[in-house]
Amino acid sequence: MYRIKGAYSLCIMSPKKLIAARDPHGFRPLALGKLSDDEGYVVASETCAFDSIGATFIRDIEPGEIVVIDENGVESIKTHCGGESSMCVFEFIYFARPDSVIEGASVHKARLRAGRYLAKEHPCEADVVIGCPDSGLDAALGFAQESGIPYGVGFIKNRYIGRTFIQPTQGMRENSVKIKLNVIRETVEGKRVVLVDDSIVRGTTSAKVVKLLRAAGAKEIHMRISAPPFISECYFGTDIDSKENLIANKHSVEKIAEMIGVDSLGFLSTDAVVKIAEGAKCGFCRGCFTGEYPVEVPKEFPKDKFETKFDE
Ligand code: SF4
Structure with a gap:
């Protein structure tokens, strides 16, 4: 998150952990929910996904927030929070x-x-x-x-x-x-x-x-x-x-x-x-x-905008 500027909402899963992160500007949505039978937590880019699986919306994940869910429950890391948000x-x-x-x-x-x-x-x-x-x-x-x-x-x-x-x-x-x-x-x-x-x-x-x-x-x-x-x-x-x-x-x-x-x-x-x-x-x-963007954008638009090298 220190390195990547711009828009992302991530969900990373391993057998033991579910990690969700939203970029510090909060360009894209990301929401936290709970399954109704108390079987655990869910994250989704849109709250309508919770309705279809009978989950309850708890709250939006904040711009810059990292949420770590494991057997101990939900931990929230807010070291990247607090800046100005710019939802799309x-x-x-x-x-x-x-x-x-x-x-x-x-x-x-x-x-x-x-x-x-x-x-x-x-x-x-x-x-x-x-x-x-x-x-x-x-x-x-x-x-x-x-x-x-x-x-x-x-x-x-x-x-x-x-x-x-x-x-x-x-x-x-x-x-x-x-x-x-x-x-x-x-x-x-x-x-x-x-x-x-x-x-x-x-x-x-x-x-x-x-x-x-x-x-x-x-x-x-x-x-x-x-x-x-x-x-x-x-x-x-x-x-x-x-x-x-x-x-x-x-x-x-x-x-x-x-x-x-x-x-x-x-x-x-x-x-x-x-x-x-x-x-x-x-x-x-x-x-x-x-034409005015909330973060600095490339002066020249890369020809293939989705394949710009990570450290360019
Ligand atoms: S408002 Fe326009 S420029 Fe900004 S994130 Fe949405 S689509 Fe992109």
């Missing part, structure tokens, strides 16, 4: 499951709040609000609640395919969109639609989704994004792509709207994004949205 705010927007609670804040409620802020920051006249499954759905509901525009189910998602965001090639991402989403025509045909999604990275997936809605007869499409525009890379584990591939790093919001084929486009502001996880007991990283 994108966990609340996209990564984490909505049924998880991170640093005391519900992910579901954070996404609802993101949708509410969006409706206030970028209102529009429309007939229906739909979300892009899965992480856009809660934010769409929040947008609908705040704006008074009815919420509708616009897409059905194929459950047997992974996230398009992490498909390695453009060709694979484009094919995935077609297989992944099908429009419910009855929701959008002849309507002015607000489409809520969690992010725009390269813009190609969004353009595909918009095309699907137009083909199903949507009259107007007003896209709202429950995160600010990505203008910079992530050095802390999120595979956001390098700067030159980020559409918002090169084009204005109006130009992006034109490129993806929507009638209007609005992103959540960088001020609002840190307010969505109300009550969270931590600070936030929003480096990919501002």
Whole structure:
């Protein structure tokens, strides 16, 4: 932990010990739980994992904390604790499951709040609000609640395919969109639609989704994004792509709207994004949205960012 700067949550197991460690900035979540039949402790990156095995959430492991669990119980080592925390705010927007609670804040409620802020920051006249499954759905509901525009189910998602965001090639991402989403025509045909999604990275997936809605007869499409525009890379584990591939790093919001084929486009502001996880007991990283990072980052981005030598 003295040597490695950046984001990690570790779980190390041996036959006699379970050791969990969270980086001193707490970029990623890590939680401690207890099995209900008193059979011992569990750690997980998200609290929703405890629910599925009948364990009870005890507490978040603190940024910089090392927890050692053995036959004597739980020992906590806090020699790396006490600095400023910078939890990845994108966990609340996209990564984490909505049924998880991170640093005391519900992910579901954070996404609802993101949708509410969006409706206030970028209102529009429309007939229906739909979300892009899965992480856009809660934010769409929040947008609908705040704006008074009815919420509708616009897409059905194929459950047997992974996230398009992490498909390695453009060709694979484009094919995935077609297989992944099908429009419910009855929701959008002849309507002015607000489409809520969690992010725009390269813009190609969004353009595909918009095309699907137009083909199903949507009259107007007003896209709202429950995160600010990505203008910079992530050095802390999120595979956001390098700067030159980020559409918002090169084009204005109006130009992006034109490129993806929507009638209007609005992103959540960088001020609002840190307010969505109300009550969270931590600070936030929003480096990919501002270009300002909580720890020093490499001046030149390594070509293969995941294979930089340890002592470089
Ligand atoms: S740069 Fe963005 S994605 Fe990476 S940790 Fe910070 S907020 Fe999360």
